[in-house]
Amino acid sequence: MQLDQIYQSVKEDLARVESQIKAVTEVDFRGLAELLRHILLGGKAIRPALTFLSARFYNYDLDRLLPMATSVELLHTATLVHDDAIDNSSVRRGRPTVNSLWGEDRAVLLGDYLFAKAGEFAALTGNLRVVRLFAQTLQIISSGELKQTFDAFNLEQSRDRYFERIAGKTAALFSMSTESGAILSQAPEASIQALKGYGTNLGIAFQIVDDVLDFTSTEAELGKPVGSDLAQGTLTLPAMLLLERYPDDNPVKELFNNRDMAEAARQVKVKRAIDMVAKSSIVEECYRVASDYCDQARQKLELLPASPVRKTLVEITDFVVNRRS
Amino acid sequence: MQLDQIYQSVKEDLARVESQIKAVTEVDFRGLAELLRHILLGGKAIRPALTFLSARFYNYDLDRLLPMATSVELLHTATLVHDDAIDNSSVRRGRPTVNSLWGEDRAVLLGDYLFAKAGEFAALTGNLRVVRLFAQTLQIISSGELKQTFDAFNLEQSRDRYFERIAGKTAALFSMSTESGAILSQAPEASIQALKGYGTNLGIAFQIVDDVLDFTSTEAELGKPVGSDLAQGTLTLPAMLLLERYPDDNPVKELFNNRDMAEAARQVKVKRAIDMVAKSSIVEECYRVASDYCDQARQKLELLPASPVRKTLVEITDFVVNRRS
Numbered sequence: 001m002q003l004d005q006i007y008q009s010v011k012e013d014l015a016r017v018e019s020q021i022k023a024v025t026e027v028d029f030r031g032l033a034e035l036l037r038h039i040l041l042g043g044k045a046i047r048p049a050l051t052f053l054s055a056r057f058y059n060y061d062l063d064r065l066l067p068m069a070t071s072v073e074l075l076h077t078a079t080l081v082h083d084d085a086i087d088n089s090s091v092r093r094g095r096p097t098v099n100s101l102w103g104e105d106r107a108v109l110l111g112d113y114l115f116a117k118a119g120e121f122a123a124l125t126g127n128l129r130v131v132r133l134f135a136q137t138l139q140i141i142s143s144g145e146l147k148q149t150f151d152a153f154n155l156e157q158s159r160d161r162y163f164e165r166i167a168g169k170t171a172a173l174f175s176m177s178t179e180s181g182a183i184l185s186q187a188p189e190a191s192i193q194a195l196k197g198y199g200t201n202l203g204i205a206f207q208i209v210d211d212v213l214d215f216t217s218t219e220a221e222l223g224k225p226v227g228s229d230l231a232q233g234t235l236t237l238p239a240m241l242l243l244e245r246y247p248d249d250n251p252v253k254e255l256f257n258n259r260d261m262a263e264a265a266r267q268v269k270v271k272r273a274i275d276m277v278a279k280s281s282i283v284e285e286c287y288r289v290a291s292d293y294c295d296q297a298r299q300k301l302e303l304l305p306a307s308p309v310r311k312t313l314v315e316i317t318d319f320v321v322n323r324r325s
Numbered sequence: 326m327q328l329d330q331i332y333q334s335v336k337e338d339l340a341r342v343e344s345q346i347k348a349v350t351e352v353d354f355r356g357l358a359e360l361l362r363h364i365l366l367g368g369k370a371i372r373p374a375l376t377f378l379s380a381r382f383y384n385y386d387l388d389r390l391l392p393m394a395t396s397v398e399l400l401h402t403a404t405l406v407h408d409d410a411i412d413n414s415s416v417r418r419g420r421p422t423v424n425s426l427w428g429e430d431r432a433v434l435l436g437d438y439l440f441a442k443a444g445e446f447a448a449l450t451g452n453l454r455v456v457r458l459f460a461q462t463l464q465i466i467s468s469g470e471l472k473q474t475f476d477a478f479n480l481e482q483s484r485d486r487y488f489e490r491i492a493g494k495t496a497a498l499f500s501m502s503t504e505s506g507a508i509l510s511q512a513p514e515a516s517i518q519a520l521k522g523y524g525t526n527l528g529i530a531f532q533i534v535d536d537v538l539d540f541t542s543t544e545a546e547l548g549k550p551v552g553s554d555l556a557q558g559t560l561t562l563p564a565m566l567l568l569e570r571y572p573d574d575n576p577v578k579e580l581f582n583n584r585d586m587a588e589a590a591r592q593v594k595v596k597r598a599i600d601m602v603a604k605s606s607i608v609e610e611c612y613r614v615a616s617d618y619c620d621q622a623r624q625k626l627e628l629l630p631a632s633p634v635r636k637t638l639v640e641i642t643d644f645v646v647n648r649r650s
Binding site for chain 1: 352354356357360407410411428429430431433434435436437438440441442444445447448449451453456457459460461462463464466467468470471472474475
C-alpha cells in the first residue's frame with residue numbers, strides 16, 4: 001500500500017490544502033515570506049488526509065474541512081520548527097532546518113507565527129469545539145515536549161512514561177486530525193470518540209515506528225541523521241529494550257552517563273547501539289508493539305459504517321507499520 | 326494618577342483574573358507547574374484592565390469577559406517568555422527569567438504552552454470573532470518580533486520602520502485588549518473601531534515610554550538592566566534621535582558597528598549613550614511624541630458616551646506617559 005493509493009479519495013482536497021498553504025507564504029514582509037516558503041514545502045500530508053477521511057462517514061462539508069485540514073498541517077509544521085530549534089537539528093526532510101539557516105531565534109518566532117496561523121484556520125471552521133480542541137492539543141504537545149526535556153539522559157524510565165510521552169508529542173496531533181474531521185462532519189458523539197481513539201492509537205504506532213527508524217533507516221531515507229534520539233538523550237522503545245537485554249555492557253548507558261563525550265567517540269557508541277539493535281529481535285518486538293496499537297486503532301473503526309473510507313483507514317494502519325521513512 | 330485608582334472600578338474582576346491564572350498553574354506535571362508558578366506571578370495587569378474597561382460602555386457580560394481578560398494576560402506573558410529566551414535576558418520584573426533558570430529550550434516550550442492556554446481561554450468566550458482576533462494578533466506580534474531581528478544592529482532605519490515595529494510588537498496586544506472587550510460587550514461597530522484605535526495609540530505611546538525608560542530609569546525601577554535595547558541592537562526612538570543629533574562621535578554607532586566589542590568596553594559605550602540622552606532634550610521630545618499618540622487615543626474616545634469609564638480610559642493615557650517603570 002502506497003500513500004498515493006491511500007490518498008486517492010481525498011487527492012483533490014489535499015491539493016486544495018496545498019493551495020491554501022501556498023497562499024500563507026504570500027506575505028509582504030520579505031524576510032518572513034522566505035522563511036515560510038522554506039518550511040511549507042514538502043511534507044507527507046498524512047494528518048490533513050486523516051481529517052478529510054474521518055469526515056467521509058457523515059456530512060462532508062468542504063468549506064469547514066479545508067481550513068481544518070490546513071490548520072492541522074500548519075500546526076504540525078510549527079511544532080517541527082520549534083523541535084528542530086530546541087534539538088539544534090540541522091537537517092529535516094533532506095533540507096537544512098530553519099534554525100541552521102536563520103538561527104534559533106528566528107525559528108522560535110517563525111514557529112509562533114505558524115501556531116497563530118494554524119489557530120486562525122481552526123477559527124475559520126466557525127466551530128468553537130474544534131478551536132478548543134486545537135488549543136488543548138497544543139497544550140498537550142508542548143507539555144509532552146517539556147516532559148521529554150525533563151526525561152532527557154535519564155536511564156531509569158518506565159515504559160509507561162515512554163508511552164505517555166509519545167501520546168503527548170505525536171498521538172495528540174493524530175487524534176486532533178481525526179476527531180476534528182469527525183466533529184465537523186456532524187458525526188454522532190460515539191463515532192467522534194471512535195475516530196479520536198483510532199487517531200490516538202495510530203499516532204502511537206506511528207511514533208514507535210519513527211523511533212525504530214531512527215535506528216534502522218538511513219539518512220537518505222529519513223531525510224535527517226540516524227541515531228539522533230540517542231544523541232539528544234531521548235530514551236525510545238528500542239533503546240529501552242536494548243538496556244533491558246544488555247544491562248552491563250551497553251552503549252546507551254555509556255552515552256547517557258557521559259554527556260560530554262567527544263563527538264567522534266559519541267558516534268562510535270551510537271553506531272554500536274544501532275548495530276546491537278539490528279542484530280537483536282528488538283526491531284521485531286517494536287513492530288509487534290506498534291502492530292498491537294494498530295489493532296486497537298482498527299477495533300475503534302468497527303463502530304463506524306462499513307464503507308470504502310473505513311477500508312482506507314484500515315490500510316493506513318498497514319502503511320504506518322510498514323513505512324521506511 | 327496611580328494604577329490602583331485606575332483599577333478601582335474593575336478591581337474585583339481583576340482579582341477573578343488572578344484566580345483563573347492561579348488555577349492555570351495547578352497541573353499534575355510538577356516540572357511544568359513550577360515553571361508556571363514562576364512566570365505567572367506579578368505583572369501590572371494593565372491589559373486585562375483595558376479589556377474590562379472597554380466593555381463597560383455597553384453590555385458587560387462577565388462570563389465572556391473573564392476568559393478574555395485572562396487570555397490577554399496569558400498571551401502577554403507568553404510573548405515575554407519567548408522574548409526573554411530570544412534576547413538571552415536574565416532578569417525580568419526583578420526576578421530571574423525562565424531561560425536563565427531552566428534554559429532556552431524549556432522557555433520556548435513553556436511559551437508555546439501559554440500561547441495554547443491563552444487560545445483556549447479566548448475560545449471559552451464562545452465568540453469566534455475574538456478567537457480570530459487573538460490568532461491574528463499573535464501573527465502580528467511574532468512577525469513584529471521577526472522584523473526586529475532583521476533590523477537588529479542596522480543604523481539606517483526610518484522612523485516609520487520604528488513605529489511599524491512597535492505597532493506590531495506592543496500596540497497589537499493593547500488594541501486586542503480593548504477591541505475584544507468592545508466586541509464582547511456587543512458594542513456597535515463604530516465603537517469597537519474607536520476602542521481598537523484607542524488601544525493602538527495607547528500601545529504605541531506605552532512602548533515609546535518603555536524605550537525611553539530603557540535609557541532614563543534604573544535597574545531597580547525597571548526590574549531589568551537599563552540599556553538592554555542597545556545591547557541587543559534594537560534601535561529605538563531615543564537612539565534614533567541621538568544618531569540624528571550627533572552623527573559623528575556617537576556611541577550608538579560604535580556599538581552597532583562593533584558587535585564583538587568586549588563586555589567592559591560595551592558597558593562604557595552604553596553608559597555614554599545614556600548620559601548623552603539624559604543631557605539632551607531627547608527625553609522631552611520622546612515624551613512629546615508619546616503624548617501626541619495619547620492625544621490621538623483620547624480623540625478616539627470622543628465617539629463613546631461620556632461616562633466615568635471614559636474618564637478612566639483618559640486617565641490611563643496620563644498614567645502611560647507619566648510612569649517610571
